[in-house]
Amino acid sequence: MKIGILLKEGPYNHQASDTAxxxxxxxxxKGHTIDAVFLYNDGVINATRLGDPPQDDRNxxxxxxxxxxxxxxxxxxxxxxxxxxxxxxxxMIEGGSITGLGTLTDIAIRNDRLLTFGD
Amino acid sequence: xxxxxxxxxxxxxxxxxxxxxxxxxxEMILIMAAYEQDLSVVFIGDGVYxxxxxxxxxxxxxxxxxxxxTALDGYDVEKLYVDRRSLEERGLSxxxxxxxxxxxxxxxxxxxxxxxxxxxxx
Amino acid sequence: xxxxxxxxxxxxxxxxxCARFAAPGDPVLFIENGVxxxxxxxxxxxxxxxxxxxxPVYVLQPDAEARGISSLTxxxxxxxxxxxxxxxxxxRVNSWL
Numbered sequence: 063m064k065i066g067i068l069l070k071e072g073p074y075n076h077q078a079s080d081t082a083x084x085x086x087x088x089x090x091x092k093g094h095t096i097d098a099v100f101l102y103n104d105g106v107i108n109a110t111r112l113g114d115p116p117q118d119d120r121n122x123x124x125x126x127x128x129x130x131x132x133x134x135x136x137x138x139x140x141x142x143x144x145x146x147x148x149x150x151x152x153x154m155i156e157g158g159s160i161t162g163l164g165t166l167t168d169i170a171i172r173n174d175r176l177l178t179f180g181d
Numbered sequence: 182x183x184x185x186x187x188x189x190x191x192x193x194x195x196x197x198x199x200x201x202x203x204x205x206x207x208e209m210i211l212i213m214a215a216y217e218q219d220l221s222v223v224f225i226g227d228g229v230y231x232x233x234x235x236x237x238x239x240x241x242x243x244x245x246x247x248x249x250x251t252a253l254d255g256y257d258v259e260k261l262y263v264d265r266r267s268l269e270e271r272g273l274s275x276x277x278x279x280x281x282x283x284x285x286x287x288x289x290x291x292x293x294x295x296x297x298x299x300x301x302x303x
Numbered sequence: 304x305x306x307x308x309x310x311x312x313x314x315x316x317x318x319x320x321c322a323r324f325a326a327p328g329d330p331v332l333f334i335e336n337g338v339x340x341x342x343x344x345x346x347x348x349x350x351x352x353x354x355x356x357x358x359p360v361y362v363l364q365p366d367a368e369a370r371g372i373s374s375l376t377x378x379x380x381x382x383x384x385x386x387x388x389x390x391x392x393x394x395r396v397n398s399w400l
Contacts, residue, residue, distance in 0.1 A: 077336075164215070166209070297397075300398075
């Protein structure tokens with residue numbers, strides 16, 4: 063099964079990014095393909111590498127970056143949502159980039175499922 | 182080509198202005214409309230407030246967007262559904278809404294929801 | 304169609320709205336703060352029992368455990384993230400955010 067993920071909340075404020083991550087991990091483990099993670103609303107904040115959480119906490123952005131690189135999917139932040147929130151190309155995690163909502167539409171069209179996580 | 186057309190439903194369930202979800206949801210709908218998919222938008226719960234007449238956001242410095250819903254027709258987004266019970270619970274009727282919509286009961290909205298390939302809540 | 308609910312019923316009408324629009328037979332999965340809905344003996348137990356008459360109801364076990372919920376309303380089935388994936392494989396998804 064090919065799965066797209068739409069993530070609509072930023073890290074830490076809400077559990078959405080954690081749930082999406084745990085789901086993606088499990089789906090990959092079970093032999094499914096994560097095609098892309100599209101970030102919308104405050105979800106775009108998941109893609110900045112400037113986050114520096116305390117040592118004993120998870121690093122949400124770094125974790126997405128590692129999973130994306132290991133399994134060959136992209137973390138895509140919506141350009142309009144990013145511009146509003148000061149998220150730019152220079153801030154992107156490895157494996158992350160900024161793109162338009164048209165890409166989300168393509169993700170919705172080409173995958174067996176589009177799962178939304180958010181508040 | 183036909184089999185590549187997906188049924189995508191956007192579900193508006195939040196009041197406007199208090200958070201950005203409705204507005205950014207509308208932006209998403211406008212872009213998706215260019216992709217010739219089978220789009221629909223349904224207003225449930227506080228989502229019906231997005232369509233209420235007489236909104237004036239000039240005093241809160243937030244861009245008003247209620248009128249953009251009236252323009253969806255021009256983007257070929259013609260399937261706009263409103264949950265009858267959500268309207269009634271809020272003391273509203275179809276006359277209070279800015280936009281021509283189909284007011285439907287829950288069972289009918291549920292049936293149309295169940296036909297979708299993709300459902301996105303805003 | 305799989306329905307997921309991530310809000311506590313004490314703070315949000317998500318559960319009632321979902322129950323109103325879900326088709327009979329559709330699985331309903333409680334995740335994140337949604338798991339508070341299925342703690343046994345709470346004031347939503349009768350609504351969960353009514354839902355169970357027409358729909359299978361699941362709870363994401365790691366979320367329930369994280370919140371100290373060990374006693375579930377009878378008939379609610381706990382699943383892990385693997386079970387969540389299996390439900391997604393079998394159904395299209397409707398996340399009631």
